[in-house]
Amino acid sequence: xxxxxxxxxxxYVCLRITGKNIFGFLKTLNKKxxxxxxxxxxxxxxxxxxxxxxxxxxxxxxxxIYKFQEVALYGQWQIKKLWRVHKVFIIMVLLGYxxxxxxxxxxxxxxxxxTNSNIRNLIKTALADExxxxxxxxxxxxHLQVIKAKILQNNRDVIEWLEIVPLGTKYIIxxxxxxLNKREEEYNYQHIVAKKKGIIKSIxxxxxxxxxxxxxYVAPGDILIxxxxxxxxxxxxxxxxxxxxxxxxxxxxxxEYPLIYQDKYLTGKRKKVVxxxxxxxxxxxxxxxxxxxxxxxxKIMVAHPFLPFNLSYEHHQEMIVSEGSYSYEEALIKATQLxxxxxxxxxxxxxxxxKRKSLKTRVENSKIIVExxxxxxxxxxxxxxxxxxxx
Amino acid sequence: xxxxxxxxxxxxxxxxxxxxxxxRIYICNYIEIMRVDEKTIKLKYANGYININxxxxxxxxxxxxxxxxxxxxxxxxxxxxxE
Numbered sequence: 166x167x168x169x170x171x172x173x174x175x176x177y178v179c180l181r182i183t184g185k186n187i188f189g190f191l192k193t194l195n196k197k198x199x200x201x202x203x204x205x206x207x208x209x210x211x212x213x214x215x216x217x218x219x220x221x222x223x224x225x226x227x228x229x230i231y232k233f234q235e236v237a238l239y240g241q242w243q244i245k246k247l248w249r250v251h252k253v254f255i256i257m258v259l260l261g262y263x264x265x266x267x268x269x270x271x272x273x274x275x276x277x278x279x280t281n282s283n284i285r286n287l288i289k290t291a292l293a294d295e296x297x298x299x300x301x302x303x304x305x306x307x308h309l310q311v312i313k314a315k316i317l318q319n320n321r322d323v324i325e326w327l328e329i330v331p332l333g334t335k336y337i338i339x340x341x342x343x344x345l346n347k348r349e350e351e352y353n354y355q356h357i358v359a360k361k362k363g364i365i366k367s368i369x370x371x372x373x374x375x376x377x378x379x380x381x382y383v384a385p386g387d388i389l390i391x392x393x394x395x396x397x398x399x400x401x402x403x404x405x406x407x408x409x410x411x412x413x414x415x416x417x418x419x420x421e422y423p424l425i426y427q428d429k430y431l432t433g434k435r436k437k438v439v440x441x442x443x444x445x446x447x448x449x450x451x452x453x454x455x456x457x458x459x460x461x462x463x464k465i466m467v468a469h470p471f472l473p474f475n476l477s478y479e480h481h482q483e484m485i486v487s488e489g490s491y492s493y494e495e496a497l498i499k500a501t502q503l504x505x506x507x508x509x510x511x512x513x514x515x516x517x518x519x520k521r522k523s524l525k526t527r528v529e530n531s532k533i534i535v536e537x538x539x540x541x542x543x544x545x546x547x548x549x550x551x552x553x554x555x556x
Numbered sequence: 557x558x559x560x561x562x563x564x565x566x567x568x569x570x571x572x573x574x575x576x577x578x579x580r581i582y583i584c585n586y587i588e589i590m591r592v593d594e595k596t597i598k599l600k601y602a603n604g605y606i607n608i609n610x611x612x613x614x615x616x617x618x619x620x621x622x623x624x625x626x627x628x629x630x631x632x633x634x635x636x637x638x639e
Contacts, residue, residue, distance in 0.1 A: 188615075194618070195588065195589050196589075200619040201619065202617065202619065204616045204617060
């Protein structure tokens, strides 16, 4: 018996045969050992038969008055016919795909976002050294991360933060310059002035003249420790004022905290899975009881830009996710703690929070929104250079 | 019947087989078609002949010693060569 499995690989042809005694012709074909895989009878004196390549050759050699005409081709013949008929279309589609692929993977522009031209040039040169420049092939995400880390490492005195964002056919490079703390800059002649408004709580001056007093309100720019010693409104001598001025300053912080939280923990159960990924679909091999929630560590095994799918090897770890909700009071405490952490993160040695108070609290979209007032004991002194007047 | 003969028969069964379904009949290991028309199809096999009678009988598949006939089947007659 014939196996249908191999039929797809062989060449077949469908023939329309017209004549007076169709049954007689079929009988003749049977005698000639010509296999008819399918037979249809569209009209009384017409039959459509499907025969293999070898049988078609036998049929062509047959001397008969019956007319036959090719209706359809199968197997390689079908592919060859498709190619013959749609050759131009197929070539154009493939060419279009290749051009599209090339165009979408070539970087046409680099946009470095920074106001300082020196920084822009520095970044441009560093990127060019790493192979990121105009009209080059787009780099993979992992490669970009490595380049970013390398540039940051090499220029750590100049660059604070760097991000390379691929957007279409261009890279947008966001960069943040590292700024030195101005407080540390020292001049020959300097005053210590207030950098923000507040009420002075303590003044320690190692040089210079204290011109403001405890519990006095000061505005930004007010001289706190003067570098000019005066007597009867006349400057006797000029020095470099040094010291620390602590004042009570005020902040208003707005914090949002979710009332619903998710707890995630790993159970320790693991699975190693081979997965076929096609667009957003994933088909794991031989996974009979997949984890409902899991943490996945993925390693790409087989991938190519020309292939629409890839093969990955994944480590799955079962994860249990539980949801809970905070009461109003709990959420308020959490929000206050968060706001306190934010303030504390900006404080330096000797600085502290004096008091705090919730001003407004409301619940909106499953979140608690709190406005908290902070009173902070903070160093408000900053150096300001001055040029002494010559007598 | 020894085991080799039984195995050979199992793999390469040369006996006549007829499978009848609603509206079609499948015959395997016949020798040749003796007569074909819309009402009768007569086939020759090793020990005689098979006569299939019905209406609108059509051969829909015809490969090596296999034939599939569709249509309204009425009777199937089997006769030996001597008849």
